[in-house]
């Protein structure tokens with residue numbers, strides 16, 4: 001199986017190459033050339049299987065043999081062994097035909113662990129085959145960084161640099177990044193927003209000489225392997241609710257569009273998905289795009305769901321590629337518009353295709369607070385502010401009442417204790433296994449919002465730079 005760029009001007013790669021490359025050299029994102037299918041009988045056979053076994057069966061359809069099956073089986077088993085719930089991603093019922101899929105039982109209490117725990121293992125394997133080290137650089141709005149650092153702590157073949165927007169992540173999120181003491185882990189505070197951090201990372205990937213000199217790899221959700229690792233839980237949840245015999249809808253708290261794009265992939269593979277509901281917070285670029293056809297950046301607003309405080313939703317490019325029937329030229333024109341004027345118009349047939357498969361709703365801060373209180377009072381269930389945007393969107397979505405709707409719970413309330421107190425007067429204590437976090441010493445590097453300064457810092461601290469030097 002080959003992977004092609006959404007911008008059509010980068011060489012196609014195999015799975016391991018796409019895993020190590022992250023962003024394509026033409027600035028695009030990799031997608032498989034064709035979608036593997038899972039038959040209804042195969043979907044039915046997932047019932048009752050352990051999570052890691054379903055993950056293995058889904059992901060092996062994408063690897064094209066570049067990760068041997070026994071290696072992949074061992075990696076999926078190890079990745080989920082440390083989760084704090086036996087079901088890995090349990091479903092909870094919060095109302096008639098209304099469910100919450102808890103994706104936050106990993107080490108950093110957010111759904112990003114599901115993909116990152118596997119990604120780190122697959123990367124170390126791929127680097128072992130290729131030889132040498134890699135330098136991993138990623139931007140985080142809060143949760144990716146902690147998940148990446150936690151997953152790569154044991155890695156022997158990487159140096160990891162995580163950029164986070166200074167002062168715009170929660171204390172728990174920051175401490176998950178700054179308290180690990182391993183010398184190959186670097187948490188970098190950048191004065192700016194998540195979009196600034198993400199733009200710096202993109203600049204590094206587009207500086208080809210620098211990129212090669214440090215053997216740059218990415219772990220943001222632009223990395224195809226992360227998306228693939230998130231497809232599993234759509235299947236697991238849908239099968240628990242009656243798929244393939246019954247359709248299921250999903251509501252997904254959305255920022256960079258990685259998580260919900262995994263739902264699109266599940267649907268393309270044959271999972272009967274009724275609709276995918278995009279939930280945004282006040283940073284509602286995607287809700288506006290679906291309503292008006294115009295993708296138009298606005299200023300980033302700080303909200304109680306900081307991991308969704310985003311105006312450039314990178315993985316939306318993958319959906320645009322799909323919705324234009326894989327017209328790389330059309331994608332290049334839209335992305336050029338975004339670069340030049342901060343906006344583009346989605347052509348009419350593509351917009352209709354997107355609306356046929358997705359709905360989108362904005363949840364402002366008051367709606368989020370009301371959803372947290374209402375769910376607690378009615379269902380005795382506490383959700384974090386990100387998940388609450390999904391509940392708001394599920395309430396507003398137009399869905400046949402006979403179809404079950406699953407809200408993806410992307411973080412545990414304990415990760416956002418100040419927000420929980422302020423929004424709902426609710427206490428959400430950290431699990432005992434994370435009690436050390438609030439007292440451990442922190443290690444933070446401060447780097448200017450400037451690509452040259454960042455390159456200099458990385459060059460001085462990345463061991464792959466020495467290996468690549470003549």
Ligand SMILES: *Cc1c(COP(=O)(O)O)cnc(C)c1O
Pocket residue numbers: 110111112142143144221253254255256257258259260307308386410411
């Ligand atoms: C990253 C994140 C999101 C957004 O996910 P995307 O894949 O970027 O759309 C939502 N909620 C939480 C808690 C997150 O960490």
